[in-house]
Amino acid sequence: MSRKLYYEDAYLKTFTAAVLERGVEANGTPFVVLDQTAFYPVGGGQPCDLGTINGVQVVDVEEVNDRILHRLAAPLAAGDDSVTAELDWARRNDLMQQHTGQHILSAAFEELFEAETVGFHLGREVTTIDLTVSELTQEMVEQAEQMANAIIFENRLIEARFVTSEELAELPLRKPPTVTENVRIVSVQDFDYSPCGGTHFSQTGEVGPIKVLSWSKYKGNTRLELVCGWRTLHAMTGKQLILRSLSRQLTSSEADLPANVERLLSEKKELDKQLQEIKEKLIATEAQEALQGAVAHDTLKIAALTLENRTIPELQKLGQHIAALDPNAVALLVTSGEKTQLVFARGANVPVKMNELLKETLPLIEGKGGGNPDTAQGGGAANVPTQDVLQHALSLLQSKLAFV
Incomplete structure (x- = not known):
């Protein structure tokens, strides 16, 4: 079993390791197993880390039968039994911002509205969480956002560690663990305690701002789309560019855009009727x-x-x-x-x-x-x-x- 460096230091960007196993899968994809790795394998709603091993691109990482397979774009050179690996840190940092931010926002919705998180997906552009609430209002979303961002701006400590069954029994968990052994708890100081195997920051301030983009009904629950950290900045920049463009085209202030768009739609409806x-x-x-x-x-x-x-x-x-x-x-x-x-x-x-x-x-x-x-x-x-x-x-x- 490989030593899981990502649990010891979530900030580790480069490391050296010995190759324990190398092979080729049925589809022709080469892989290696290392004696230790900082590459987080896909699981728990979090995508895997990417990067390079001796300059060869890592295209996927997955734990299979207690072996962490590093799938590669090409085989390692013969004789490369000791390797140097480097993570795609921008990707890891982004994934940690989204995952840690999801923990904080989910905890806020549960504390404020007793809305449990029953689904979570970390996508390439947005993160989604499914909440056990049939109706959600703008006011409710704003309250949860405000609480979550307050926790972030307070820069509270985050701790991720494996706990004993005795310790587990004493913790106010937001949800029960899905495993009975090697239970790992991610805690946000005086706010949230959740079983999780993902990678997380050590302080909430590193998450950056959280913003809910939209929500809709989904299988009797409510699905939210959200962004955290740098994704929030990119999303808000994109929306601001759209607003500025619309303001110029309609010669309108941003504040007056809704009323002007409603007027234009009403005029279009009348014109469509006349045209028909x-x-x-x-x-x-x-x-x-x-x-x-x-x-x-x-x-x-x-x-x-x-x-x-x-x-x-x-x-x-x-x-x-x-x-x-x-x-x-x-x-x-x-x-x-x-x-x-x-x-x-x-x-x-x-x-x-x-x-x-x-x-x-x-x-x-x-x-x-x-x-x-x-x-x-x-x-x-x-x-x-x-x-x-x-x-x-x-x-x-x-x-x-x-x-x-």
């Missing part, structure tokens, strides 16, 4: 013009049109308008774009079923679609000129009408 009314009038006019130019076939009027860059809903409205204007009308509409799209519609007196006509037309463009006897729609590859597709559908329709 105009579109409806245009489609109605377009339908009348299509009927005027329709091809006569006995008592029927066939409005066959090729259009450009029209959506299926727009084609459907146009087809339905044409069919509604005259019970003897048939609308064959084909539009070009990234793919060819079709809409066929009929008036009440037309005997040919539009879904059957579409089904026989779609193979020409390797397309798919569906509908009912009155209206059918579909689309396919733009591998045939739209005029040829329209002519193919028109010929099929005329053929069917000849047998009615």
Whole structure:
């Protein structure tokens, strides 16, 4: 079993070690086992440390059957039985800020609202914690943030150590340990006592500020997204840049942004309504013009049109308008774009079923679609000129009408 230097000194950045074992996994990844290591293996919600061993990148660290495997980007050179390793300290420092900050914020929510933490994930951009509370208000979040940050700014001592069963029984634990042996407790002075196998600072001030970014319901609980330390600074800088950009674009102070955005959304809603009314009038006019130019076939009027860059809903409205204007009308509409799209519609007196006509037309463009006897729609590859597709559908329709 390797000596776990990360438990003895969480600030250790470089170390030397002897290679106990080297090998290659089934997927071809080389690995080494060292007699001692400062690389924290993945576990307990905390990602593993990364860095180098004799200049070779460590891509993953995992404890498997009491062996800490250091997976490498390439094998170590032959004869490298004594190695020098270096941690990616920026990564370790960030992980400790997030993990220790999570402990403090979780303790604050439990003390203030009896909300237990039942889930924790330390991600690359944000950390999430799941709290046993169904509803969370802005005021509650601010209270917990204030308490957590007060603990941080007081720069309280943090201690991480393995305890005996007797000591464990005397501690006011926030949650019970998941193991029965080698129980390690991380304590924040006069505030929080939690079993944890992760790496942590020795003083709360090193965590830096904590900020909750958002929260939402999750499986009957509430999931928070938060950042700590340098991540908080980066997140706030990003948000400030967005606010400044919006302020310039809207010629508004930051304080007035919510009211101005609400006004713009209201104006947009009204404009969208007016635009929809105009579109409806245009489609109605377009339908009348299509009927005027329709091809006569006995008592029927066939409005066959090729259009450009029209959506299926727009084609459907146009087809339905044409069919509604005259019970003897048939609308064959084909539009070009990234793919060819079709809409066929009929008036009440037309005997040919539009879904059957579409089904026989779609193979020409390797397309798919569906509908009912009155209206059918579909689309396919733009591998045939739209005029040829329209002519193919028109010929099929005329053929069917000849047998009615």
